[in-house]
Amino acid sequence: MDLPFLNELNESQRRAVEYTDGASLVIAGAGSGKTRVLTYKIAYLLKTGMAPSSILALTFTNKAAREMKERIAGMVGEKTARYLWMGTFHSVFSRILRSEAERIGYSKNFTIYDSADSKSLVKSIIKELKLDDKIYKHGFVQSRISYAKNNLITPDAYLANTDLIKADNASRVPLMNNIYKIYCTRCKQADAMDFDDLLLQTNVLFRNNPDILQKYQNLFGYILVDEYQDTNFAQYLIVKKLAEQHEKICVVGDDAQSIYSFRGANIDNILTFKNTYQNAQIFKLEQNYRSTKTIVNAANSLIDKNAQQIRKTVFSEKETGKPIKVLSVFTDFEEGFIVANNISDLRFANFRYQDIAVLYRTNSQSRVMEEALRKQGIPYRIYGGLSFYQRKEIKDVIAYCRLVCNPNDEEALKRIINYPARGIGETTVNKVIECSQLHAVSAWEVLTDMLKYNLAVNAGTANKLAQFRSMIDVFAEQVTTQNAYDMANSIVKTTGVIADTYTDHSPESMSRQENVQELLKAIHEFCETKQADGEPTALLPDFLSEVSLLTDQDTDKETDKDKVTLMTVHSAKGLEFRAVFIVGMEEELFPSPFCTQSERELEEERRLFYVAITRAEELCFISFAKSRFKNGKTNFSNPSRFIKDIDLQFLDMPVEAKPKQARIGDWDDDMERERNRFQSSFSKPFIRENSLPVAPKRMVKLSNTDGDKIPTENSSIPAGAFVKHNIFGIGKVLETSMVNGNEKAEIDFGEKGVKSLLLKFAKLEVLK
DNA sequence: GTAAGAAAAATTTTT
């Protein structure tokens, strides 16, 4: 068949597009036209007669899905494109789960718990079990649960898994399995699924209902998966099952850009694709169309340091371009300033703001950058961080909506049962939940019949609870008939949420009002769009199911046109900019200190840096600061080890104001000198005004962290030293010892007595 | 039960 658009592809791209006989894996180097292959392949399938509704295309982000859909619409027309099954794993399968919900014991309107809901639930379970939250940290527990779900390990399977149980015992969290079990029960009682459930329950649905599996196997004549290197086991299995019959499947990915293992992504899925699909064809896309030779080669030299990878030769035929400029600055503030200056300079080199991005490892780094850009009047837009739907007032309104659509939603109930304040306090809420657990029902169920469940509250409280319940009941009755906007509108009015946000005229209060209005507007638009599409009345549950999987990245506004982009490296994946600034390239930040334990994690961080560099088309800047303000105090840092992984020939190194020019190998020495200089000036004796001359003193961080090389911060207290404690005052150290790896000191506080303190916890100031 | 204020803790990446 002669399809002219195929001529826009190179040889390997074209072969990847045209192969539709069976399974295929496209290994796509950075910038090699991966999305192009996917979109053209879908267009090709459509042009060769496949119905849009039988094509399933799974992406990683909503944004990727939307953009691809637009591009396809441009090629085959909007009317055809709209019937494609295209979206993220989570959104596509939540849609399927909703329509088949009854088959796995959920209702059609099940709630989707976001990570905040999960966190809150985990925390309350830990509390209810009376466990020490210093040992059972919610973050750790959450990641364990998530790990289990992503690997399709149910609570029962967890208990039967000796490796997991052993690991938990070794980490001194033997009750992890209990927490997990209760967590699942509670989600079920609340008729709620968390993000991981959307994948886990899809597997359950397919496993327990062969007829449904078959229905979707037949429906999807061709399956495409983007970013396959980031799929986890649950996703892998869903895809495998759906493709089982015909193996009409094409996955695209780049092992060098696998950066989501913390979310369960398993790089083996792509590395061993051929084992799953034995007749699979493999196509390699190696020509990079995005970046200059220098950038491609610099990135290659970096990723070359990773042991785990599919070797490939990514090359560029564009011009050589400029070397990557490395910027060395003293503080994070200066870093912002320098970056802003460079951005201003780029404007004279024919760069628009929208051609430029600033990438960082953590969202918290955005603040300083924002300030610097604002000061210089540079427009920017920021991705991530606190999204619209995570703001308090929005979550409150959404919680009401959630509860109305699904009264069993415990997290929503907890959130608003006393907002605005109606005299139902913590004690009461705890009683209700305790009671609900006793009878294995949802909290709402208890409220519907307090007598039956013997809820032990006094008459006044019972009355308040009953009032609250009937208020929600009234809304719940209307939810299937009223449209979403009218519902939401009367909810915010009747419940007093509006009144609460209108209490004063402070800027904060005004902005909260605006946000609530903004949300109502969004719901209104949602209803209108549905109506324009000729669909029946848009109900509140419909809106909720759309909104729960949206993130801020999904709101691209017109006003965001010509602005510098600020985002984390993770969210930059898949994007490209003419100029890219990678800031905060320091040890303890990038690589993240949480990821330096194992070589595997370290390699992932290196891939992350690889992703960052390969976003750049023409110019790339890398900066590191010698000191950075973090968690309320200034920390010192060394340049990231990853900078040394890039071949020097591609770098434009900073010239330090030193007798000799800094070379890579000298950095550590230089930093050492720099630090010593700073510290000697810092620790100079000083005399406080209107007080007796006191001995110079300095704060000493006493935790014995190993990575810390700063001498003053690492020293423990010698016996005989004098220390000051916030409560006990001044004392003399009698002796120090090690207890379970923690340093303990016996300190004589005079009349307050001799105390034995763990240095890890006690805030001590050493007097010298 | 509430509100305010103090103290302590926690800081990665995202659907």
Added chain:
DNA sequence: TTTTTCTTAC
């Protein structure tokens, strides 16, 4: 620095 938890006074 920001967020959460604890304390205290009404």
